[in-house]
Amino acid sequence: MGYCPCFGFRKGKKLKGDTDEEKDVGKTTIRKPEENVAQLSSEDGTNAENKAQTFTFRELATATKNFRTDSCIGEGGFGAVYKGKLGSGQQVVAVKKLDQTGLQGEKEFLVEVLMLSLLRHPNLVSLSGYCAEGEQRLLVYEFMPLGCLADHLHYPPPGKEPLDWNTRMMIAAGAARGLEYLHHEADPPVIYRDVKSANILLGEGFFPKLSDFGLAKFGPTGDRSHVSTRVMGTHGYCAPEYAKSGKLTAKSDIYSFGVVLLELITGHKAIDSNLGREKHLVEWARPFMKDHKNVAQLADPQLKGRFSVSVLKKAFEVASMCLREDAGARPSMRDIALAMDYLASRPYNEPNETNKVEVKGSGDNSPDETTMLNKELERERAVAEAKVWGETWRDKRRQGTP
Known part of the structure; x- marks a missing residue:
């Protein structure tokens, strides 16, 4: 290991x-x-x-x-x-x-x-x-005292608690902001070319930073649409069009970020023998990208259900857009950073006893019914989130399916 x-x-x-x-x-x-x-x-x-x-x-x-x-x-x-x-x-x-x-x-x-x-x-x-x-x-x-994301996701020390959902979204949002800076604010723009969980280092409070810039390239300028280069990167993260042609664009980084986001959601490695015949995380998750109804089944079992299903679905939606086979249909890193900041600002709060209200059944044969006030609040929040999310991403989804 x-x-x-x-x-x-x-x-x-x-x-x-x-x-x-x-x-x-x-x-x-x-x-x-x-x-x-x-x-x-x-x-x-x-x-x-x-x-x-x-x-x-x-x-x-x-x-x-x-x-x-x-x-x-x-x-x-x-x-x-x-x-x-x-x-x-x-x-x-x-x-x-x-x-x-x-x-x-x-x-x-x-x-x-x-x-x-x-x-x-x-x-x-x-x-x-x-x-x-x-x-x-x-x-x-x-020095980054908490090591790299890959270790926390895939090789946690015995007895150490796995990363919780809120921390995972915070890490994804921070990594997205780093890539947004490289793609949209650096002059000239920079293509990182090696986005992976092992290259996301964690400081105090799990604050994420991108590391290892030995493969980075200055992006295309002027009328150029891509940079022609030998294909470098890590298996499982490399965008298919780049692997085939050697034509590097910022969309290659976006594909790789989608793989990392899948790792955060599922707990699986980019190439994982535990996934059965598929082994590649993206191919294993591809059927869920076409039908989002059962996306909650993808959640890392180590989370033990402690996450908001609505936020998980939105995170998976972002990952799906990043992993579109048509590179031109992938969103920009600026849009992704905006989406991840939004998701990170919607933390999961575990239900507690003070939120619970017990209601007795009225009939002799009726069982006791217990309902939680926070469920109603969660529904209200979900409706508000859906409206904001829909406004932000409606145009993106019209660009095509992954």
């Missing part, structure tokens, strides 16, 4: 070969990373205003107790991640030590330094700095 408190089980799993149009950043010679970041920034029409701090290898070796095994908190596709303490020990960080076995690790180093120097948002993990001393390539990030 992998542990991914910082960067997931595996990153950037290659699905297909290169295309002729791939810009091979990995072939750039590294002398000083800041020089290459400036070079890449100018090529992409950007300016890295927020320069990351440079560290010496000795500083990071000291911070991680010389990269001792007991400091290792995770393994990524291109290196191990260590917990460290800088300076006087007041600043706790995560240090990723890249495995220099090929150009891909070098490329990811450059891309992460570039992207996280350019991008700033509460729902993106912060890059504290880097080291490029000799052959060493290390990245220093803020």
Whole structure:
């Protein structure tokens, strides 16, 4: 069982070969990373205003107790991640030590330094700095104490309570806001390309942040509709049109977000042997996308029914739209973030004894009947929610079925 408190089980799993149009950043010679970041920034029409701090290898070796095994908190596709303490020990960080076995690790180093120097948002993990001393390539990030979403969903420690419904919706809303920033506010826009539960890190209060930007690409600009690139990502999350053609758009991220939302709803992994013959979560859930009547059956059993059925149905509706096979019919990340904020603002409150009113049957042979006042209130809330939801999503649903 992998542990991914910082960067997931595996990153950037290659699905297909290169295309002729791939810009091979990995072939750039590294002398000083800041020089290459400036070079890449100018090529992409950007300016890295927020320069990351440079560290010496000795500083990071000291911070991680010389990269001792007991400091290792995770393994990524291109290196191990260590917990460290800088300076006087007041600043706790995560240090990723890249495995220099090929150009891909070098490329990811450059891309992460570039992207996280350019991008700033509460729902993106912060890059504290880097080291490029000799052959060493290390990245220093803020430490996220609660690990990654994948561990909480799929590999919870014995005796630990599963994530409740409200926390799941809060995490989904935060991840959506991070992606909204990348797609609509970053200039130029950024396609994340590796949306998955292992790359959503959790801070205090389960505050979510997107991590691991080694596969990120600047989105198309001008008249271009897509970016042609080799297909990278993780099986189970990759959008079908991208996997087939190598044509990358923001809609590829939206498909992957839909998979993560399905994980949050069902508790299943993107590829899960427990799903029987299908194994792929999306294909397993596809029949429910055509008929939403029995959607509540999809809910993670670990929730034990502690969720609002109406909100679950709406969350599944959002996931279904994200997973449409026609990429053009998927909603924008801005619309998705709006929807997820709405759902996160409708928390589930468990019924309690003060909400219950007991009503006795009038006839001798009538059984005692117990009704709960909160059920009536729930119906009223559901009607109000349906009106707001309908106004927001009516046009989206007319675009077609998933």
